[in-house]
Amino acid sequence: MIKTTPLHDVTSLVQAPLDRLNRELLDDLAPGHPEMRPLIEHVGGFRGKQLRPVLTFLSGMAATGADTSGGLGDDVVTVAKVVELLHTATLVHDDVLDSASVRRRIETINHLNGVETAVLLGDYIYAKAFHMAVQLPDPAAARWLAETVRVICQGEITQILHRFDYQWSEARYFTVIAEKTASLYAAACRLGGFYSSRSAEGTANEGRLRALEEYGLELGIAFQIVDDCLDLDGDEKLVGKSLGTDLTTGKITLPMLYLLRDEGQAQKLKDLLGTSEAEGLRRLKSEFPLEHAIAYAMEEAQRRIAKAQASLSQLPPGPARDALHQLAGFVLDRRV
Amino acid sequence: MIKTTPLHDVTSLVQAPLDRLNRELLDDLAPGHPEMRPLIEHVGGFRGKQLRPVLTFLSGMAATGADTSGGLGDDVVTVAKVVELLHTATLVHDDVLDSASVRRRIETINHLNGVETAVLLGDYIYAKAFHMAVQLPDPAAARWLAETVRVICQGEITQILHRFDYQWSEARYFTVIAEKTASLYAAACRLGGFYSSRSAEGTANEGRLRALEEYGLELGIAFQIVDDCLDLDGDEKLVGKSLGTDLTTGKITLPMLYLLRDEGQAQKLKDLLGTSEAEGLRRLKSEFPLEHAIAYAMEEAQRRIAKAQASLSQLPPGPARDALHQLAGFVLDRRV
Numbered sequence: 001m002i003k004t005t006p007l008h009d010v011t012s013l014v015q016a017p018l019d020r021l022n023r024e025l026l027d028d029l030a031p032g033h034p035e036m037r038p039l040i041e042h043v044g045g046f047r048g049k050q051l052r053p054v055l056t057f058l059s060g061m062a063a064t065g066a067d068t069s070g071g072l073g074d075d076v077v078t079v080a081k082v083v084e085l086l087h088t089a090t091l092v093h094d095d096v097l098d099s100a101s102v103r104r105r106i107e108t109i110n111h112l113n114g115v116e117t118a119v120l121l122g123d124y125i126y127a128k129a130f131h132m133a134v135q136l137p138d139p140a141a142a143r144w145l146a147e148t149v150r151v152i153c154q155g156e157i158t159q160i161l162h163r164f165d166y167q168w169s170e171a172r173y174f175t176v177i178a179e180k181t182a183s184l185y186a187a188a189c190r191l192g193g194f195y196s197s198r199s200a201e202g203t204a205n206e207g208r209l210r211a212l213e214e215y216g217l218e219l220g221i222a223f224q225i226v227d228d229c230l231d232l233d234g235d236e237k238l239v240g241k242s243l244g245t246d247l248t249t250g251k252i253t254l255p256m257l258y259l260l261r262d263e264g265q266a267q268k269l270k271d272l273l274g275t276s277e278a279e280g281l282r283r284l285k286s287e288f289p290l291e292h293a294i295a296y297a298m299e300e301a302q303r304r305i306a307k308a309q310a311s312l313s314q315l316p317p318g319p320a321r322d323a324l325h326q327l328a329g330f331v332l333d334r335r336v
Numbered sequence: 337m338i339k340t341t342p343l344h345d346v347t348s349l350v351q352a353p354l355d356r357l358n359r360e361l362l363d364d365l366a367p368g369h370p371e372m373r374p375l376i377e378h379v380g381g382f383r384g385k386q387l388r389p390v391l392t393f394l395s396g397m398a399a400t401g402a403d404t405s406g407g408l409g410d411d412v413v414t415v416a417k418v419v420e421l422l423h424t425a426t427l428v429h430d431d432v433l434d435s436a437s438v439r440r441r442i443e444t445i446n447h448l449n450g451v452e453t454a455v456l457l458g459d460y461i462y463a464k465a466f467h468m469a470v471q472l473p474d475p476a477a478a479r480w481l482a483e484t485v486r487v488i489c490q491g492e493i494t495q496i497l498h499r500f501d502y503q504w505s506e507a508r509y510f511t512v513i514a515e516k517t518a519s520l521y522a523a524a525c526r527l528g529g530f531y532s533s534r535s536a537e538g539t540a541n542e543g544r545l546r547a548l549e550e551y552g553l554e555l556g557i558a559f560q561i562v563d564d565c566l567d568l569d570g571d572e573k574l575v576g577k578s579l580g581t582d583l584t585t586g587k588i589t590l591p592m593l594y595l596l597r598d599e600g601q602a603q604k605l606k607d608l609l610g611t612s613e614a615e616g617l618r619r620l621k622s623e624f625p626l627e628h629a630i631a632y633a634m635e636e637a638q639r640r641i642a643k644a645q646a647s648l649s650q651l652p653p654g655p656a657r658d659a660l661h662q663l664a665g666f667v668l669d670r671r672v
Contacts, residue, residue, distance in 0.1 A: 033490065035490070035493065035494045035497055036490060036493065039493070089459075093455050093456070093459065096451070096455055097451070097452040097455060097456075113496075113497075114496070115432070115433070116433040116492075116496050117493055117496055117497070119429050119432055119433060119455060119458075120429070120433075120489045120492045120493050120496070121489070121493065122455075122459075123425075123429065123458075123459075123462065123485065123489045124486055124489035124490060124493065126459065126462060126463075126485075127462075127482050127483075127485035127486035127489060128482075128486050130466045130478075130482040130485075131479060131482035131483055131486060133470075134469075134470060134475050134478040134479045134482060135475075135479065139470050139471075139475060139478075142466075142470040142475075142478065143467060143470045143471065146463050146464075146466040146467035146470060147463075147467055149459065149462075149463035149466075150460055150463040150464050150467060153456045153457070153459045153460035153463060154369065154371070154372060154460060156452075156456045157371065157372065157375070157453055157456050157457065157460065158371045160449075160450070160452050160453055160456070161371055161449075161453070
């Protein structure tokens with residue numbers, strides 16, 4: 001018997017379009033090209049929870065109050081594909097940036113085929129995603145998606161430029177994680193709603209689209225805060241990647257900003273940043289009130305999730321709205 | 337007195353829109369953003385001959401037989417900007433791939449700010465270029481440009497996967513250089529013609545657009561052949577980058593394919609590939625009939641240029657058509 005997890009219950013509502021997306025994406029990306037196809041197939045193995053396309057489909061249903069995913073048109077599927085491809089391209093490039101050799105238990109492209117192929121394959125996937133986006137009716141969506149990628153890169157670059165910057169503030173931290181992480185969640189939700197209401201009702205209700213966008217934005221911010229907490233106190237076996245990297249690379253996240261408030265701790269933390277992951281994590285856990293710092297950050301994540309859930313009141317009731325509500329709760333509980 | 341080069345004479349026809357492009361591009365890319373702006377300004381220093389936007393403007397004039405650049409509309413300028421940005425993004429990523437520290441006498445982004453920032457900045461510039469492309473009327477152009485970037489990456493990846501592949505053929509070499517280099521020249525020419533005739537005459541003559549596309553394609557192929565010759569027998573001081581890298585990285589170009597035809601030379605060349613640049617160039621020049629190999633490749637480049645020039649007969653006569661004819665000739669003479 002297959003164990004049904006609660007997250008599976010939520011996503012089962014949109015299993016049909018998700019299966020279609022996964023069936024079609026390989027041929028969309030590399031139609032019969034003998035050189036590209038093995039690379040694209042390999043990248044397909046990185047597939048995780050596919051949270052972003054799930055959000056696009058649920059948002060599409062929630063925008064019109066639909067009971068099933070049956071009425072979601074082709075455009076919603078295309079948007080979900082574009083969002084998934086843009087995410088995949090950022091993963092391929094992230095692995096280059098982190099010199100990572102393994103992602104989700106399979107070898108990264110940079111490890112297997114070299115940095116050059118990985119940089120170019122990321123570019124290839126971005127180009128294909130933009131090509132698909134331009135095929136959507138109404139160029140506003142393609143513009144929104146291109147702007148989202150620009151904003152993601154801006155956030156990532158800003159974070160890199162402020163490594164080991166002890167003047168870094170909570171306000172700037174929130175701006176950066178909204179840019180680098182939450183903007184794609186916001187686009188996934190808004191554009192899912194946009195194209196489903198466009199095909200179902202001929203027009204989109206801007207109030208509902210804004211509600212979906214805010215939901216995605218707050219969810220994405222909470223997701224990144226939880227991610228930053230897991231890097232400091234997660235279980236390496238569950239998370240499936242090496243932890244403590246933010247300490248080593250001097251990326252100052254919300255729990256660290258909490259510790260930096262206290263002058264005595266601040267000096268100790270500055271001495272700790274830049275050491276190895278193992279050393280950094282060991283000292284962080286033994287010499288600092290880490291549980292307070294994590295609790296502080298998780299409270300912020302909870303506030304963001306509550307805000308995301310509250311924004312759903314602008315949408316018609318139905319199973320998709322309920323699923324979005326539940327899904328937001330899972331973000332706080334995740335250990336992986 | 338400023339010495340006027342012949343190339344300058346040709347490009348002076350489109351100096352006005354080129355100046356506008358260079359005046360506006362910085363603000364287009366990073367409007368007042370304090371973190372991004374210095375990076376974008378730095379990348380602006382890589383500016384070279386700007387052959388691609390020059391081709392877009394000249395093609396725009398040639399498609400309608402215009403005598404001056406005065407009638408080129410905003411859309412032609414936008415296309416030229418997009419083409420220049422896409423080229424710039426590939427340069428930023430190329431420097432990562434080659435671990436290059438200097439480009440046109442200034443430090444590369446990867447050398448100055450690290451590989452991570454360089455990868456992300458390339459992505460940022462791609463995203464901005466696509467965002468601008470989507471703002472153009474008629475989504476066909478944005479689709480064409482996205483497809484061009486996909487094809488560029490496909491060509492680059494194919495070439496990397498076939499390093500040290502002694503089964504490599506001339507046919508595959510021509511396919512790869514058409515993809516990685518000539519496709520952007522073809523797009524620059526075709527889309528310049530498309531948008532100028534669209535604004536001047538309300539419609540584009542497909543025969544003229546195809547002629548411009550073929551001109552760009554053949555010019556681009558010739559450009560890459562000359563580039564590959566310069567890597568083996570150029571003057572390092574003039575070319576301004578280290579030579580012999582194709583020998584070291586096992587990138588099998590047209591002059592090498594000529595040498596590989598002879599069985600005795602083939603074995604010697606296989607032994608030489610993969611050695612250092614200096615060693616490889618020294619042995620290539622002393623032990624092989626390099627001048628014959630270069631002459632063979634340059635004859636092919638000449639045929640391509642003749643084909644490019646012949647395709648111009650489909651266009652109305654005028655100064656821009658003459659300039660395109662002349663410009664093609666410069667490709668064969670270039671030493672830098």
